[in-house]
Amino acid sequence: RNSQQADTEHLSRWKKWRRTSSKSLKKALSEVKSLSSYLVLWQHDIHSIEGKFGTGIQSYFSFLRFLVLLNFIIFILMFSFITLPTIISRYGIFNSTIPYISPKNIEDICTIYEPSGNKGLVYFYTYLKDLLSGTGFLEVTSLFYGYYSIDAVWISIMRYNLPLAYLLATFAYLALSFLWIIKRSVEGFKHNLVHDADPFQSYCNKVFAGWDFCITDPNAAQLKHRSLKYELQTDLQEEKLKQKIAERRMEEKLRIYSLRIFINIIVIAILSVCFYSIYRVTVFSQEKSNVSIRNDTRTDLVNLLVQYLPSMVITLANFLGPLIFSFLIRFEDYTPAFEIKLTLLRCVFLRLANIGVLLFSLWSQISDCGSDKCKPCGYNYKLYPCWESDVGQEMYKLMIFDFIVILAVALFVDFPRKLLVTHCSCTLVQWFGQKEFEISDNVLEIIYGQTICWIGTFFSPLLPAIATIKYFIIFYVKKIVLIHTRKPAARPVRASSSNFFFLVVLLIGLLLAFIPLGVSIARIPSSKACGPFRNFNTSWEVIPDTILQFPTGLQQVLFGMASEAFAVPFFVI
Numbered sequence: 001r002n003s004q005q006a007d008t009e010h011l012s013r014w015k016k017w018r019r020t021s022s023k024s025l026k027k028a029l030s031e032v033k034s035l036s037s038y039l040v041l042w043q044h045d046i047h048s049i050e051g052k053f054g055t056g057i058q059s060y061f062s063f064l065r066f067l068v069l070l071n072f073i074i075f076i077l078m079f080s081f082i083t084l085p086t087i088i089s090r091y092g093i094f095n096s097t098i099p100y101i102s103p104k105n106i107e108d109i110c111t112i113y114e115p116s117g118n119k120g121l122v123y124f125y126t127y128l129k130d131l132l133s134g135t136g137f138l139e140v141t142s143l144f145y146g147y148y149s150i151d152a153v154w155i156s157i158m159r160y161n162l163p164l165a166y167l168l169a170t171f172a173y174l175a176l177s178f179l180w181i182i183k184r185s186v187e188g189f190k191h192n193l194v195h196d197a198d199p200f201q202s203y204c205n206k207v208f209a210g211w212d213f214c215i216t217d218p219n220a221a222q223l224k225h226r227s228l229k230y231e232l233q234t235d236l237q238e239e240k241l242k243q244k245i246a247e248r249r250m251e252e253k254l255r256i257y258s259l260r261i262f263i264n265i266i267v268i269a270i271l272s273v274c275f276y277s278i279y280r281v282t283v284f285s286q287e288k289s290n291v292s293i294r295n296d297t298r299t300d301l302v303n304l305l306v307q308y309l310p311s312m313v314i315t316l317a318n319f320l321g322p323l324i325f326s327f328l329i330r331f332e333d334y335t336p337a338f339e340i341k342l343t344l345l346r347c348v349f350l351r352l353a354n355i356g357v358l359l360f361s362l363w364s365q366i367s368d369c370g371s372d373k374c375k376p377c378g379y380n381y382k383l384y385p386c387w388e389s390d391v392g393q394e395m396y397k398l399m400i401f402d403f404i405v406i407l408a409v410a411l412f413v414d415f416p417r418k419l420l421v422t423h424c425s426c427t428l429v430q431w432f433g434q435k436e437f438e439i440s441d442n443v444l445e446i447i448y449g450q451t452i453c454w455i456g457t458f459f460s461p462l463l464p465a466i467a468t469i470k471y472f473i474i475f476y477v478k479k480i481v482l483i484h485t486r487k488p489a490a491r492p493v494r495a496s497s498s499n500f501f502f503l504v505v506l507l508i509g510l511l512l513a514f515i516p517l518g519v520s521i522a523r524i525p526s527s528k529a530c531g532p533f534r535n536f537n538t539s540w541e542v543i544p545d546t547i548l549q550f551p552t553g554l555q556q557v558l559f560g561m562a563s564e565a566f567a568v569p570f571f572v573i
Contacts, residue, residue, distance in 0.1 A: 041065055045479060052217045053437075057482065060439050061475065063502045067450055068471045070180060074173045074457065075464035081169045082461050083142050085160050089153040110377035113385040113529035115139045115146060132400060133307045134393035134460075143396070143462045145388035146530035163532040163542045167521070170458050174517070177454065177510055185503040206232055238335045260332050270324060271350060274317040275357045278310060282361035285309045286383070286390075310361075310394065311401040314354045318448070321350045322441070344440055348505055351448045352512050355398070355455065359516045362391055363524065378525035378537070386530035388459050391520070395456025395463065402449050403470050410481050418485040437486040442478065443502050446471065451509035455516055 042065055050058035087093075130136030134144070141147060153160040210228050215221050248256075288306045325346045329339050366379050366387045384390055417435060453467040522540045526533035533539045547558050560566060 041068065042475065045475075049479065049482070050214045052215075053482070056439060057437060059502070060442055061479070063443065064446060064471055064475050064478070066184070067446060068468055068475070070177060071450075071453060071464045071468040071471065073176065074453075075462070075468055077173055077176070078169055078457065078461040078464060081165050082148065082162070085153050085155075085162060085165070086142065086148050086150055088155065089150060107376040110381050110528035111534075113146065113527075115386075115389075129304045132397070133304060134396040135307075139389060139393070143460055144392045145459050145461070146386040146527075148461070148532050149530050149534065150532060151535065161542075161546070163536070163539075164546050166532045167539060167542055169461075170517070170521070173457060173464075174454070174510070174514065178507075181503050181507050181510065185500055185507070203232070203235065206235075241335050256333050263328050263332055266328065267325065267346065270321065271353070274321065274350065274354065278313055278317070278354055278357045279361045279364075281313045282310045282358055283365060286362070286365050308397060308401060310358055311397050314358065314398065315401060315405055317354055318351050322347045325350075340440075344444070344505075347444055348447075348508060351444060352451055352509055355448075355451060356512065356516065358394065358398075359391070359455070362387075362394060363519070366390075366524065377528055379527075381529070384527075386527045387524075388520075388527055388531055392456060392459030392463075395452055396460055396466075398452050399449060399456070399463065399466060399470065402445075402452070403474075406445070406474060407477065410477050410485075414481050414485040435486055437482050443505065446474070447502075447506050447509050450506065451513055454510060454513040458517055458520065 042061070046058055046061050046065070049061055126136065130138050138144070139146065148162065148166065150162050152162060206228060212224055215224055285306055288303075322343070325343050329343050332339075332342075334342065366384050379387060414435065449467065449470070453463055456463045520539070522538060525537055526539050528534055533542065536542055536545065544559075547555055550558070561570075
């Protein structure tokens, strides 16, 4: 009996201790969680923006933060598995060596690559030009593909297969981006699914649950009132328009459809002009920039302008295209919601297709095999001895120029306009007024830059580091522009106010990035004068070459998984 009481007392003490420990652990975890919230990037800034301007504009800055983190993780991945082993091997750290593998069935003429690295005394403007164009001293750094001309690295007794690591790291950053975007978009998809299920529920949500209690600024509160009023008016307008569409006569339908067909022909013509201009300018730029004359300052400046011509034309097309599309859509007689979606889709297609046309133009030059130019090497080795580095330089220039344009618009357009509106009482200036903060335009701007980063990372492994710094600076630039020079849109775009829309457009950009990367890896012969794939016909060949070193049973399984019978259903699922 005494032993039973002792056991009970012991058990109660054990339970008491466990309960106390559980409470202490929960308290410690909650304190760690509250402390970790201070470590979240831009937490205070984003809450401040949310309080002053509502959740619509806050979602843009949250999206920008997501891209900073994504690019930083991609940079860590590429640096750890590609750049770091190369640096270790080049400097002989940890008793590392580089085994030389002699090229197989490759003409000697294909292996000649002389980067235009600066030698001797160099003027400051030459360094500046190289920094902006990715040539000169930058061309021979770890920023570009040509630097990684190593077949393998021996670190002590371990052999590190750099070509395989390069290709797998590329697949890894694309898969990481895809899965992370899908994961973040699930919540938004559920919300949209529930929201669009019942039109009556949409009215109830706006009337009874539409107020944003994060708003503390009186002007922002007044704006939110107008926003809710506008959304209800828009819903009623759309219902009225649907009724009007249902009551249309045949003659009216024919007139509207004819007008829409005509306007779409104009849109296709505008896109064709943009694409053709980019193609011609890229061909011209590549031909002229390969003949580099460096006798005086003027020649260097002209050469830099010639190199940047494709980036300038693409930026001009990205600026003028959306303005024309926004004007034409007014005559097509769509509902307001569909007008917004169609305009945004056209703008997305224009921006992303422009990058595709640029790459197609480069590939047409690389694969230009007239007069047996490609016979020994499989590509135009005279103009492009290391074509991957050339493509990387084009992506680098696009990213740098896009960043320069964003800064220039903030400094030379937004702030002068604010000063004029504040200090000039002229009727024309006041009519223009303060520019609204267009969420959709800003989102498309950074998605365009991110698509460039995804495509360019294979050709320039450290491009994600530049993208991380770029978006980090853009966050503060856009924040200052928003607070001091812009006002939030009085007529908010419902689609752009949700993170789901941003992520869907970002996903489109990622899926389009798969195409040029897939063509570069699987179809175009790899450079024989530079890069880790010198001894392979294409970059993809490193995979079957590695599999052939496995046991026979494992080889059959892996080749079976790579067959169309398995691969097509797998990717569909």
